[in-house]
Amino acid sequence: METIALQVEQEWLPEGLILTLVGEITAAAAGVFPGLLDLDPWPAAILLDFGAVDYINSAGIALLINLLRQARSRGGELRARGLSEHYRKIFRMVGLAEYIEIL
């Protein structure tokens, strides 16, 4: 079965970068994330907009942890907006909410 690819729109602002995620965050999105991990310069803050994401699975959570790991090692912050109540709960369960400010 075909999986829906993730599309990422980048908007650079003086205060940081907005990444608008569209689609599904699963193993199929793995090809998108290496490009994000190599951002140069690394922004002081990245706002992840999940408003157009309707499915995140455990492989997608692993990709987000990788991005968070990279942000922390580069001295940046991650924020999230547009998460559904269900995925807010998942973020709390996994512990991501301790490291990512959820707006």
Added chain:
Amino acid sequence: MALKAALQASLRLRGGSGSEKVAMAAAAAAGRLAGLSPYRLEDVQTAVAEACLNAFEHGNAGHAGATVYLDFIVHRGGLKVVVRDRGPGFQPAVRPRPDLRQQLVSPLPCRGWGWFLIERLTDRVQVQVGNIGCTVVLYFNLKKEVAAP
């Protein structure tokens, strides 16, 4: 809707990762018949999806053509979902628990979150290992229904 007897539906998934969305749709329908709240249905869908992904990856060694079998049993107490594959199975008790704090400072891949979510989103989960494969049974109880926090 008061159930007089249990209702059961079965599903066979082939095609590997991505086809778990068919199981999610079926799980949502079964959960609605069981009387679970919309809030709880999302837990059901995520847990069932992760059980399927586990079966695709570990149970069938990533063979997209291998089959995963699901049974949805709607009963008075809620919903039971049985996920079967042909793999060797695993022992949940000896599976290392993922630790986000550790994963954030480790160069190793961030793994283990699927089973973690299954355990937390179900009321009970059982793993049965036999000579023809592995069976994971997920339970979602009506009595545990709570409002969204």
